[in-house]
Amino acid sequence: xxxxxxxxxxxxxxxxxxxxxxxxxxxxxxxxxxxxxxxxxxxxxxxxxxxxxxxxxxxxxxxxxxxxxxxxxxxxxxxxxxxxxxxxxxxxxxxxxxxxxxxxxxxxxxxxxxxxxxxxxxxxxxxxxxxxxxxxxxxxxxxxxxxxxxxxxxxxxxxxxxxxxxxxxxxxxxxxxxxxxxxxxxxxxxxxxxxxxxxxxxxxxxxxxxxxxxxxxxxxxxxxxxxxxxxxxxxxxxxxxxxxxxxxxxxxxxxxxxxxxxxxxxxxxxxxxxxxxxxxxxxxxxxxxxxxxxxxxxxxxxxxxxxx
Amino acid sequence: xxxxxxxxxxxxxxxxxxxxxxxxxxxxxxxxxxxxxxxxxxxxxxxxxxxxxxxxxxxxxxxxxxxxxxxxxxxxxxxxxxxxxxxxxxxxxxxxxxxxxxxxxxxxxxxxxxxxxxxxxxxxxxxxxxxxxxxxxxxxxxxxxxxxxxxxxxxxxxxxxxxxxxxxxxxxxxxxxxxxxxxxxxxxxxxxxxxxxxxxxxxxxxxxxxxxxxxxxxxxxxxxxxxxxxxxxxxxxxxxxxxxxxxxxxxxxxxxxxxxxxxxxxxxxxxxxxxxxxxxxxxxxxxxxxxxxxxxxxxxxxxxxxxxxxxxxxxxxxxxxxxxxxxxxxxxxxxxxxxxxxxxxxxxxxxxxxxxxxxxxxxxxxxxxxxxxxxxxxxxxxxxxxxxxxxxxxxxxxxxxxxxxxxxxxxxxxxxxxxxxxxxxxxxxxxxxxxxxxxxxxxxxxxxxxxxxxxxxxxxxxxxxxxxxxxxxxxxxxxxxxxxxxxxxxxxxxxxxxxxxxxxxxxxxxxxxxxxxxxxxxxxxxxxxxxxxxxxxxxxxxxxxxxxxxxxxxxxxxxxxxxxxxxxxxxxxxxxxxxxxxx
Numbered sequence: 077x078x079x080x081x082x083x084x085x086x087x088x089x090x091x092x093x094x095x096x097x098x099x100x101x102x103x104x105x106x107x108x109x110x111x112x113x114x115x116x117x118x119x120x121x122x123x124x125x126x127x128x129x130x131x132x133x134x135x136x137x138x139x140x141x142x143x144x145x146x147x148x149x150x151x152x153x154x155x156x157x158x159x160x161x162x163x164x165x166x167x168x169x170x171x172x173x174x175x176x177x178x179x180x181x182x183x184x185x186x187x188x189x190x191x192x193x194x195x196x197x198x199x200x201x202x203x204x205x206x207x208x209x210x211x212x213x214x215x216x217x218x219x220x221x222x223x224x225x226x227x228x229x230x231x232x233x234x235x236x237x238x239x240x241x242x243x244x245x246x247x248x249x250x251x252x253x254x255x256x257x258x259x260x261x262x263x264x265x266x267x268x269x270x271x272x273x274x275x276x277x278x279x280x281x282x283x284x285x286x287x288x289x290x291x292x293x294x295x296x297x298x299x300x301x302x303x304x305x306x307x308x309x310x311x312x313x314x315x316x317x318x319x320x321x322x323x324x325x326x327x328x329x330x331x332x333x334x335x336x337x338x339x340x341x342x343x344x345x346x347x348x349x350x351x352x353x354x355x356x357x358x359x360x361x362x363x364x365x366x367x368x369x370x371x372x373x374x375x376x377x378x379x380x381x382x383x384x
Numbered sequence: 385x386x387x388x389x390x391x392x393x394x395x396x397x398x399x400x401x402x403x404x405x406x407x408x409x410x411x412x413x414x415x416x417x418x419x420x421x422x423x424x425x426x427x428x429x430x431x432x433x434x435x436x437x438x439x440x441x442x443x444x445x446x447x448x449x450x451x452x453x454x455x456x457x458x459x460x461x462x463x464x465x466x467x468x469x470x471x472x473x474x475x476x477x478x479x480x481x482x483x484x485x486x487x488x489x490x491x492x493x494x495x496x497x498x499x500x501x502x503x504x505x506x507x508x509x510x511x512x513x514x515x516x517x518x519x520x521x522x523x524x525x526x527x528x529x530x531x532x533x534x535x536x537x538x539x540x541x542x543x544x545x546x547x548x549x550x551x552x553x554x555x556x557x558x559x560x561x562x563x564x565x566x567x568x569x570x571x572x573x574x575x576x577x578x579x580x581x582x583x584x585x586x587x588x589x590x591x592x593x594x595x596x597x598x599x600x601x602x603x604x605x606x607x608x609x610x611x612x613x614x615x616x617x618x619x620x621x622x623x624x625x626x627x628x629x630x631x632x633x634x635x636x637x638x639x640x641x642x643x644x645x646x647x648x649x650x651x652x653x654x655x656x657x658x659x660x661x662x663x664x665x666x667x668x669x670x671x672x673x674x675x676x677x678x679x680x681x682x683x684x685x686x687x688x689x690x691x692x693x694x695x696x697x698x699x700x701x702x703x704x705x706x707x708x709x710x711x712x713x714x715x716x717x718x719x720x721x722x723x724x725x726x727x728x729x730x731x732x733x734x735x736x737x738x739x740x741x742x743x744x745x746x747x748x749x750x751x752x753x754x755x756x757x758x759x760x761x762x763x764x765x766x767x768x769x770x771x772x773x774x775x776x777x778x779x780x781x782x783x784x785x786x787x788x789x790x791x792x793x794x795x796x797x798x799x800x801x802x803x804x805x806x807x808x809x810x811x812x813x814x815x816x817x818x819x820x821x822x823x824x825x826x827x828x829x830x831x832x833x834x835x836x837x838x839x840x841x842x843x844x845x846x847x848x849x850x851x852x853x854x855x856x857x858x859x860x861x862x863x864x865x866x867x868x869x870x871x872x873x874x875x876x877x878x879x880x881x882x883x884x885x886x887x888x889x890x891x892x893x894x895x896x897x898x899x900x901x902x903x904x905x906x907x908x909x910x911x912x913x914x915x916x917x918x919x920x921x922x923x924x925x926x927x928x929x930x931x932x933x934x935x936x937x938x939x940x941x942x943x944x945x946x947x948x949x950x951x952x953x954x955x956x957x958x959x960x961x962x963x964x965x966x967x
Contacts, residue, residue, distance in 0.1 A: 207462075207464065208459065208463050209462070209844065210727065210787050211818075211844075212726065212727070212760075213461045213462070213519070214461075215547070215573060216677075243467075250468065251950060252468075254463060316550070316552075316576075
């Protein structure tokens with residue numbers, strides 16, 4: 077090659093560093109370089125000072141679960157240099173997914189299968205997830221997640237969290253988001269995350285196109301909107317019925333939720349139960365918006381129609 | 385030269401040219417050939433729907449019967465492309481409906497297809513025969529109902545891993561009773577139950593039905609009925625392959641399978657109950673393709689089937705097969721061309737199965753015709769990769785995904801540069817490569833030096849510097865698709881290889897070190913490249929020039945900026961009044 081391009085020794089490995097890292101890692105001192113889930117606390121205060129805001133994804137610590145969302149690549153490089161050359165850059169693009177960096181403990185996992193002599197697998201730690209890694213299509217991921225749920229129900233001793241992407245739409249928003257339900261542990265986490273994600277759309281109605289103003293507005297405005305009367309969070313379950321989020325225990329919810337919709341409250345009257353009264357059925361309605369006063373879920377209406 | 389060869393003869397000669405590349409080459413020979421070729425081209429393949437616009441296509445090729453389009457970049461499969469990015473097919477359908485009223489086939493991949501589009505398709509083409517939607521989304525079962533109701537001559541309806549909004553299972557019943565031309569139906573990606581009696585009637589009256597892939601909802605008890613109605617099937621996908629064990633269900637299923645003398649391909653097998661697997665034994669030796677990638681069953685059960693599949697060419701399976709199962713494959717499936725092994729539990733840190741690099745080495749030793757590999761595993765070594773490359777220099781597609789990013793050679797702790805280098809050096813016909821594990825700039829030097837036939841390269845968490853990217857862009861002569869994520873590649877390599885980018889279909893870079901300034905410069909310098917920055921941060925216009933973009937998608941185009949960008953996508957370096965070139 078005649079073109080000279082200065083070889084930048086980026087954060088990770090040049091030839092020289094590799095040898096050094098190899099030896100270090102063999103000493104298996106992972107704690108120092110390990111990036112863990114959790115509040116940044118005193119360990120890396122720099123993380124909190126990222127200034128570039130993501131549209132709709134505020135730098136935040138999510139509810140009480142201790143998961144957090146990075147904003148932007150710029151802040152990331154700074155952090156890693158300060159962490160003394162940790163190898164794991166992992167993708168931290170939080171779109172609709174909460175991302176964390178993968179653990180530093182690569183070499184610990186070398187070639188080992190943790191199957192004990194009695195054939196039982198030890199309870200494995202769940203890997204922190206990087207968006208889009210490993211490269212498996214959502215269709216497959218969701219299918220396998222459903223299979224695993226079924227296996228767990230059948231007392232099959234297979235562990236594993238998989239992930240479960242569902243689409244979330246909001247009335248009036250130009251496009252929807254996908255979230256992985258498996259990363260949340262309770263309704264509070266989920267609703268906080270969604271509030272962050274969709275705050276831009278609501279606030280944007282009051283600002284100019286593409287550049288929502290932020291003075292005087294905060295996430296609490298959206299929380300007021302959500303908790304107040306304007307919007308409710310609903311989901312479509314396996315049977316095709318639209319339900320209010322929060323009606324069933326969390327585990328049952330993630331096992332049956334196919335997608336979610338942030339609906340205007342005025343459209344959501346009567347959700348939460350499927351009403352099966354036969355009179356006054358409006359057969360002309362085929363879309364999801366529940367219009368008839370008796371608010372039958374679409375699937376139930378379909379069943380009625382089939383019967384005729 | 386043209387006068388010595390009557391047009392009809394030339395046209396007849398051209399009709400033997402199926403490949404797009406050949407036809408494109410022919411059209412460049414001289415003006416006469418260009419004219420002749422364009423009038424008799426029947427199939428068009430557009431690898432990037434934004435590289436050209438439909439009017440240009442229709443003007444040049446007036447007699448087209450089959451159109452194939454691809455939309456979103458490949459990494460959209462892994463959620464790296466935000467929703468709303470684009471790839472909507474509707475504008476194409478509108479133009480094609482006007483320009484090709486006799487169109488027979490539409491194939492779409494990674495596109496947003498609305499019900500409106502499907503309805504328009506169903507009503508615009510009187511002789512419509514083939515609809516294949518691969519990894520598409522945006523439509524509901526209402527759209528499918530329109531296709532079923534209106535396409536009287538439909539032969540193929542193939543939904544491959546689409547995201548369909550399911551309003552009901554009723555759509556299937558919209559095929560009229562007079563409709564008998566169906567040859568292929570793939571509804572495996574749907575989850576709603578369709579009316580079984582409607583399905584049975586459809587299968588019964590479709591005497592040309594060759595492919596039937598059911599969805600999970602069709603119970604195993606009903607399979608034998610369908611197989612009996614269609615013993616001529618060549619490609620069959622079961623539904624959920626589980627039930628409480630009943631000998632009458634089993635025996636009618638086994639008998640039904642044995643009646644399918646032409647069956648060559650099997651798939652489905654969700655929720656499999658191993659006791660029912662022997663029902664397929666009678667067809668094993670006929671099979672050329674077997675997809676057990678949803679069959680969560682253990683290695684011994686899998687080995688029993690595979691040990692009988694002596695004519696198998698394509699195998700897709702979960703890592704439950706383990707190294708021992710792959711040994712069986714290596715011994716029994718001597719005709720194997722393609723192997724795909726998916727991980728059963730990719731998000732668990734420790735291995736849950738005994739599948740290592742050894743299984744792949746085994747198959748590479750035993751299966752001399754092996755050409756294509758997609759292998760997910762938890763450990764890899766340079767020595768294994770070297771063995772594989774020496775065993776199988778005829779590999780054309782090698783995709784190896786080690787689940788842990790940046791995992792080194794598990795034996796020596798070195799990077800896997802030498803191993804992957806050996807793959808590109810020995811496998812001289814390699815056209816597609818995906819790498820993983822710990823990789824430095826050195827592997828890219830090997831690739832640039834040796835991978836002269838490489839068409840598509842996927843890189844993640846690899847490399848040290850711009851030199852890595854530079855090796856690839858300057859060395860890989862045949863490279864058309866390059867996708868990169870989380871690598872320290874930046875401006876220098878891009879700006880040093882701008883003309884290369886115009887010879888490629890596309891370049892994707894996300895979570896790398898490419899700056900806004902460089903993207904702008906590139907877009908300004910190269911008018912026939914769209915440099916799309918995809919970035920969801922606010923205030924995109926006020927971000928500093930040297931800040932890194934989240935994602936950039938660079939593709940060549942003769943159409944200018946696309947008119948349908950959402951606000952998180954910017955085409956850099958172009959004037960704002962350069963409109964979408966329709967003429």
